[in-house]
Amino acid sequence: MGMDSGIEIKMMNPKKVDNLVQLEGPGHAMLASAAPQPSMSSRPPDGRRTLQHLQEQMHGQGEQGQELVDFKPFKKWVPWMVPGFVLANIVVFVITMFINDCPKNSVSCLAGFLGRFSFQPLKQNPLLGPSSYTLEKMGALEVSKVVHGHQAWRLISCIWLHAGVFHILANMLSLVFIGIQLEQEFGFVRIGLLYLIAGFGGSLMSSLFIQTGTSVGASGALFGLLGSMLSELITNWTIYENKLAALLTLILIIVLNLAVGILPHVDNFAHIGGFLSGFLLGFVFLIRPQFGYVSEKHVPLGYITGSRKPKHKPYQYVLWLISLILLIIGLTVGLVMLLRGVNLNDHCSWCHYVTCIPTSLWSCKTQKVYCESIQYENQLNLTCISNGKSNIYTISGENSSQVQQLCTNLCS
Structure with missing residues (x-):
C-alpha cells in the first residue's frame, strides 16, 4: 500500500462410504456466506453401523446415562495473536503521530486540538496521518535506503506502519475479519509466519517495481491471508461441500480487492506480491488430512472401523513440495535482484499499468518536489x-x- 491509501464449512464428503465410520468436521468459518452448514451422512453401510446411526439408535431407545460425543478431528484454537497484531499496529501508529508532532514541524495542522497528535494538512496527507518524513524515520519502505543504505529491515518494518487513520482502520478491520478465523482453524504459529512472510513478499515485489517514494501498510500481508485461503480451498478440496460456490465467492473478493489497486497512490505490486506469497504458503502451512478414516480409539467396542486410508492425498504432497520450492526460489532471487539495484520496469514496459491506470480523473505520474x-x-x-x-x-x-x-x- 502506498503512503496515500489503504487495501466453509468443512465437511467430509468421501466418495466411498463402505467400511468407513464418518465423522463430523469442526466447521470452517472462512467463507460462511458461501459455504453450507455442516452435515453428516446418516446412511449406514451394509452390515455396519456409523457413529451417528448408533447415536440415533441410542436416543431412540431412550437409553439413559450413555451418550456419544461427536469426535472433532481438528483442534479449534483460541485466537490471541491476530488481536495482538491489531493492537501492535495501533500502538505503532500512535507513537508515529507522537513523533510527527505536527504543531512543531508544520505551519498548519488538522485537528489542532489534539496537540502533537494532530494531523498533517490534507494537501500533504489526505488519510489523516503523519508526514512522509516521519514515516521514513519510523521505517517506511524506501528502496534507495534498502539498496544503498543496507537497510533491508525496512521490508518488514513497513508492514507495521500506516499512512493515516483511514488507512489503518481499513487494514485492521480486514485483519480482524480474515485473520481471527484463520487463527482459530490453524493456530497462531502457522498464521503468524504466513502473515510475516507474505508481508515480506509484498514489500519485495513492490521494491522491484516502485523505486521512488515511500510505502507503508499491512496490505501485502492481508492479501497473503486471502491467497492462503484460496490455496487452502484447493489443497483441501475433497472436504468441502458446495466447492464451486466457495471458490467463486473467494475469487470475486480477491479480484475486487486487486481492482482497487489500479487507483493512484495504491501499491498494487505489494498486493500481488503478498497474494502470491500467501497462495504458495497456503499449500505449505494449511494442509489438512482428508478424513476418510477414523482411529479405533474413537469408536466403541464392537463396532468396525473398516480399512484405513492415508491421512493426506498424494496431490497434497505434490502441491506442498512444488509450492515450497517456488516460494524459496522466488523470495531468494527477488531479494538478490533488489540488493543489486535491479528495476524490473526496465524489463517490462507495461507493468506500471498493474498499479495505476491513467484516466481523465487522475494521473499516475509521481514527481518529487524540490x-x-x-x-x-x-x-x-x-x-x-x-x-x-x-x-x-x-x-x-x-x-x-x-x-x-x-x-x-x-x-x-
Missing part, C-alpha cells in the same frame, strides 16, 4: 523548482522536516 532555500536567521525563503512559486517563512532554528513539508505545500 525547492531552493535561502535562510537568514529565522527567515526562510523557499522557491519551488517545478512551478516557480516562492514564499518567505518564519521558522525557529534548523528543522529539515519542517522545510521539507513547507516545500511540499509550496509545490502542491
